[in-house]
Amino acid sequence: MIFGQRAVLVKKDLQEETCRNFSVLAGRSFDVGDSVLTYLMPGPKGDPALLWRTLDGVSIRPHPLDEYPVGQVPKKTSTRIFGVYTHAGQIAEYASFSAPMMVGETWTIDGKTKTVAANSEWFPHFRIVLISCPIGHHIGLMVYNDVPILLDTDHEMTLYGGRLKIRLVRIHEKSGKVLFTLNGRPYTGTNGIDSVIGKGRAIAGIEHTLGTLKKLRGG
Structure with missing residues (x-):
């Protein structure tokens, strides 16, 4: 459902981008595809933990992404944010890191077909972010307001x-x-209207993710 109307994804146009052989210090960020990844710190077993954001700064959610040592790499999907590392400590050294670049999507919404590109305007004040689940579930839309909306109690x-x-x-x-x-x-x-409009499919999973990151941060 999008805006309360039945929505069907008709077509998705994406390209995979891969960065190879680079290092990143804990607390520093790197971008790949449409995403900005920040290396938080090594996890309990020394594995990397990353904060995932879109390229234009919209936060999706923190996620301890599945990353793999060289030689232990499972099959990846085209929609997955996917890292292969050789060493992880205060500096994570990557053999490769791949993520999708969402070019555009075509949706049928309420019987009408609409094609949208990343950061395109849907309604006045609102823009589109085409997002990919970091563990490879699907690509979807997020709509966010790019300028403040003024509200008062009289209107x-x-x-x-x-x-x-x-x-x-x-x-x-x-x-x-x-x-x-x-x-x-x-x-x-x-401290503002910070609610999400709609229901997420994986609330329990997101809560587990946030709990994991809190432990990593020592909270």
Whole structure:
């Protein structure tokens, strides 16, 4: 579903990009494909742990990506962010690292066909990021606002051709809590409207990932 309408991915156009034989210091970043990867630190067994973001800075989620020593490499897929390393410590040395470059996608939404490219505008204020699951599930769309949206308690904002209505209810300045509604349903934001519109398929997996990274960071 996209914007409350049945959506079917008709075509995806992607290219794989591979970087070879490079090193990265813990805390430093490198880009490959449409992604920016930051090497956080070695994991419990010395394996790399990375923070994954899109090339234009939109955060998808932290993820301790599956990476493999040379000689222990399983089959990879075209949508997977995939690293092969020779050594991981404070400096991770990579034999290769591959990630997809999303060129464009064609979707049928509500009976109409639309082709979108990365960072193209969908509606005013909103842009498209074509994303790939780092462990190779699929490619999908993320829509984000590239400029601030001003809300007040006296007006309801209608977006996506009337499919989404946002109303600011109350701001608690001391606690930083923001009360708002999406299509009439109440939500609470922290230091802003920070809710995800829609449901993720792998909430438990994401929570496990965040817990793993917290342990790696000593939290």
